Amino acid sequence: MASTLVPVILQQLAVNVDRDLQEEVRLVTSAKKEVIKLTSILRSIEAVLSDAEKRQLQEQTVEDWVDKLKDISYDMDDVIDEWSTAIQKARNAEFDEDVSLLSKVCSCFNVQGVFLRREIALKIKKLSGRLDVIAREKDLFMFNISSSIEEPDRPKTTSVVDVSEICGREEDKDKLVGYLMNEITMSTSQVKRSFHVICIKGMGGIGKTTLAQLAFNDEQVKACFDIRVWICVSDPFDEIRIVKAIIENIEKNAPNIIELETLLQRVRDLVVGKKFLLVLDDVWTEDYQKWESLRDTLKFGVPGSRIVVTTRNGGVARMMESSCILPLGKLSEDDCWLLFSRIAFSGREAEECEKVEDVGREIAHKCNGLPLAAKTLGSLMRFKKSREEWQDILESEIWNLEEAEKGLFPPLLLSYYDLPSPVRRCFSYCAFFPKDYKIVKNELIKLWMAQGFLSSRAGAEMELTGREYFENLATRCFFQDFERDQVDGSIKRCKMHDIVHDFAQFLTKNECRVEEVSDLLEEKRSDNPDSKKTRHSTVVIAAPAPFPTSTICNAEKLRTLFIRHDDNKGIASAFPDLCRRLTCLRSLNMRNSLIEDVPEELGRLLHLRYLNLSNTKLKELPEKIGNLLNLQTLNLTGCQCLQRLPQGVGKLVNLRHLEIGGTLSMRVLPKGIGRLDSLRTLSRFLVSGGGGVDEKACKIEDLRNLNFLRRKLRIEGLGNVADVKEAEKAQLKMKKRLQVLELQFTGRHAERRLDEAVLEALQPHSEIEHITISRHNGTTIIPSWMMLLSKLRRLVLENCGNCKFLPPLGRLQALESLGLFYMNKVEMVGVEFLGLETENGSLESSSPVTLFPHLKDLSFCGMEMWETWDGMSAKTGKEDIDNNFRITPCLRYLHITNCPKLMALPHYLQRTQPQELVINSCPLLKQHVIERAGENWDKISHIPNIKIDDSYVQGQALGQGI
Template sequence: MAAEAVLSSVLSVVFDRMSSPEVVNWIKGKKLTQNLIERLKTNLYAVQAFLIDAEQKQIKERPVKNWLDSLKDAMYVADDLLDEVFTKAATQKEPGTFLSRFLNLQDRNVANRMEEVIDRIESLVIQKDTLGLREIPKENMSWRITTSLVETSDVCGREEDKEAIVKLLLDDDSVDATGGHSDVSVIPIVGMGGIGKTTLAQFVYQDDKVKENFDFQAWICVSEEFDVFKVTKTIIEAITSSFCSLTDLNLLQHDLKEKLSRKKFFVVLDDVWSESCEDWDKLLKPFQKGVKGSKILITTRSKRVASVVQTVSPYELSLLSEENCWLVFSKHARLSTVSMENPTLRKVGRDLVKKCDGLPLAAQALGGLLRGNSDIKYWNHLLKSEIWELSDDKIKVVPALRISYYYLPSYLKECFVYCSLYPKDYEFSKDELILLWMAENFLQPAGKKTPEEVGDEYFDELTARSFFQPHKIRENKFVMHDLVHDLAMIFAGEFHFRAEELENAVEVDIKTRHLSHNAKGNYPISKLLEVCDRVKHTRTFLGLNLNSQIPFNMENAPCILLSKLKYLRALSFYRFPLESLPDSIGELIHLRYLDLSYTDMMTLPDTLCNLYNLQTLKLVGCWKLTALPVSMKDLTNLRYLDISLTRLHEMPEGMSKLTSLQVLSSYVVGKREGNKINDLGALANLHQTIFIRKLENVVNSSEALEAKMFDKDGIQSLILNWSTDKLREYS
């Protein structure tokens, strides 16, 4: 799904390619390429306006879903073709050779394939009318509306949270975020969708001590669109309990300022999404005349929203305990005492509650679905099925979380959906995921920022919106809540596939572009190769091995796999028992990410250095590896090279030519003239820590290594300040 994100990515690639001076010179006066590219751009623009409508309708209208899937598949093909054309052109010793053949019709293969895919897209553009798709702005999506009413007896496990918020509300001497004092405090409640922020705010709103402490209270559901005029008007109407006919923001704000003057107020702004400082400053101006101790409580899924509006630290709402989830479930199931004492029913119910993983909205929805139904067979059926298979009108957790996805900027949608490749409870690192996003071209350039910096911002934004959560124990690791992972699975559709879930290779959709393999037990490699035979256009093959051994029963499996998957951009053989790579690795012209960590690699083929687009090469823990390919200097787009825990004797000559390198884990100084420490001086973009190793000698086949550690500035200082003799002595 996420067609909007894919289209945005393809357009970005087209424009980047078209704007480069080399390409402008190549196609100048060549009508064939100009016509093809212009047709592609025209059709992508034509369909873009209808994607929001299509993405909403696809859930219930199968023809629309099929249309979106076909569109996305065609866009992937177009992107691959563009990448092929410009990669081959960039790697020709005589730059005009490849495109000359292409433009002069001497090689029609690529041109024919491009015409075919553009014809497909044009046909899909025509079909949008038959499907009744229309252009709608994103703000017109349906949203929930909340009120301040709550049945307090139904609230479970939030008593401590309530008392903490009430204490903040009753404190008339609030200290703001800068350490100063403020008459009006803004208190954010932050947490993922479905965790109970609104319920907690309602719980607090109805508290008798809170009611007695303020002159008046007002509840405003902000939701979809943060319009200062509308919110201000709604606040006035909540205060006066009557319609406001004013149509000018200035008059509205003066009216609100007058009504708030010399009053101690408590206002709740529920479900806030806007991160605009300017809008918030405008909205809060009339509130400054309130009596000391006045409070504004907001609920939001975004930590960034909280950081914009807060005057006190945000209150981050935690997941419920399993016992409290059980209480929520039981209350909404409303079963008789006799039914709930049935041990079999209780056992199934407890297992259902575990699936909620601390999310009260899920427990409430499941309980409501089973209300009055004590049929054990039905309970078991629900337990074994995914709750996402149920229709929205039966279980409300689906649309509640789906809103979070729809509200994501298009550039974050594909990044989030990509995480469906991970198994549930998989612990991933920030750097690892950013490198994969970079390989898939998800990171849209912004000004002078590097792709890594853009990826860092994307990751932080998804974390701020509660899509990712820091691991409770393991530092620098992140996880996804089970229901958030299921949300990613919904929007992943047929384009992302986890091979360990496979029963039959025929079940895999040929449109699959991203494939992961998490080896479990005796999963046969032959079955994996059957999958690869169907998904020849896949861009991703990730080995996510959580057990340290894979039962590889085919020695030539890597060679077979690489011969099938020619469009790979990210390839991970992490912990696969490989001793070598086939020379055919050099034919993967699209490859940008290669992870061979903790394999038994003894050598790397020199054809690896044909991978012009390679950005990331991970060789961590390859203990048998003693040398890198001699032509490493040809990997001019390499940005990340991790050779930690290897037995390299020295670095190959010409490492100073890898000027794109951002991260180099270590550097082995050898004795040859072309392997000196001052090669690092040319790598101006290096950052993070680098271990510099000096090979002393070889005794009984074991290496004695001296490790020295420097940061980027330390390396520059080392190179600049040491004399030539000292450098020679060191090397």
């Protein structure tokens, strides 16, 4: 771990010295010499870290030396961070709006600031002495010196290989599917069972989970069961969590219950009369009592139900009274080579593969038939081009490592040491997540950022660097089970394989821990000496265990704390004590807690950079939150009781992500938000109406300097804008990193014309991709900039109650999705909507014109006055359109809902190829389509899927006049 801390410390030292020179208050003179000395020693240590990190695996004395270096590195990082915070605090004083207070700050800072600098100087001198001892010990080990400092490259173009097709498991899969679908040969004691347990048993990394996934997702299996549920169990076997997860899987909603008996009753109600398939992945416990209550509840399912268990422990199969056991052996030599080569040779020319095939077969042989090892090494070898590089991997001394799980650790170590050192640090940090935890990519990047892992590359966006590191790890099989975004295919969530997680914990030892707290006495746990070394921890509290305050606070050097629990009420009373004692925290995650108030003591966490209080019952935040000058991420998503943010938020000049989506009670934002020009994420921007208390609230013009906002911005309260010039000052066109813009004209609604003028003034940059306009009060929505949006792919107009005329949207060349919802005064959708005619007459062209050229999804909903949908006019007839225009050639989905007056569809639908037409609550249109089966039917008879009032209708039957 020290191998990446030292470069970060060196960089921060240089930055602080440079900042200090620019400030009036500087470190005392004697400390400057210590900083120079400290820098020199660190550089000499940095040069040998690569060799030390590898040798510590087999040399205990080297491991002890690295541990001491790690401890002092953390302490140095804390002191340097204090120094940096002091500099920032001096700069931040100018933002205080109270002049008298400002003068007090300035007058006393000359005294207190000098005292603080002396205190920091003393700490630096003490650290320098400790580091000097470590530097002298370094020379005794005769380390090899690295010639250059390792910097991560940009990620190679190699993508994540899909290895879902498993080699050598076809027979096992067929056998498992047979067990699931067919009767199982049973002993006399098993005949009356309503379900049978099938156990997949094998060593770690052998492919048990993958085999279960293949069967679980098999189409025949899907059709065989009414309910299919997948649960990751791991250790411990937490009955409440497992039963909750079963309910959530079936109902798609997490139950707010903590009593086991009540939860079991709910499961019973859900499975009674149903044939279910339940997969319990990674079961360890042999405690029959933990399994018994769930087993008795599941007996109410229909006979033929199945439970599949994956385990490394043969005793689990006996405890669960398995009807059959499927032992999973190693892959054959040929299958192991096939899996390895499929990944290693992905994207390579045949000649290139032939040059290294013989070496590759020897490497594959070392995988010992383990699929995880084959995947890991195959992913590593994709990046090795020359035969010499392949030979180096084959002959590495790491193969001789004797450790637990040594069949898998050497391949993982080879891949690990091939990573740049900053990326290695990011990987090993993941050891603090519980096993089977779904890691959200963007949250992981923010956590890396909070720990200072992403700041080594000058001038690079930390978030972009984090994405590059994540992709690097994903391509090398350190992550798996990817959940992807449906729009752009990017990875949203992932998991770590159990063995990979064990490997990360092996690397970090006691530095990263997952602490399980059940009903054991807390005093027995709080004295654990290893906790003093813990820096990153997840504490999982299972009901009815008390909140383990002393256990957590004993790890006083914690930098990451993630608390997971089942509605534990003790967290609220423990919160102040946590803040007082865990002063080194960089990341604090209390998501889903029952806390209603945040204590003033939170302001003591000066190092804090990541704070997650999402989905809590939080009512307010203290003003002292303004002391958290280093805070980068504040997540308040789903805090429905939170009414406002304190004015102190405006002091958080390093804040990059303010997540306040779902804060339904919040109506204003503090004025200081406009100063947070580092913001990348702002879920909602609330425009104040001015007057009274709102004088200290945000107005639209406070968006002026927030030009780093990215991805999505939702502006609410635009009806409160009283002056068009205020809207112009927002400078939306300068926010070039935004992709999605939502404009909501809620508020006082002074004039209809004002809404139109404000919309005109809110011109976004020309490459915006998604716009939603809602509650607009004008009679038309045609700002001059709309037709200039060459990259606009999605447009939604909703609840614009006075709008009568739709804009000429057919001219938007990139538009793929269009939604028109509750436009209650629109009576006609005609040629103006298509863009066929303008104010000056018909749209003329010397060649055929395509209107809505890329539109795929078109939706109308709640158009109560809409009667006519036409593509013709007196100037532009059907023949003219057919000859000169192509309309919606890419249309795939057409949805029309709750449009009671609409009677007919436009003739140009006949020339499109939609895959689905949905008509709901449109009685006149339904009547014309079904009963008359004439002209309207001819327009849509070619559409394969027609759904009317939630019932699919066969086109052939309609064609016969039904």
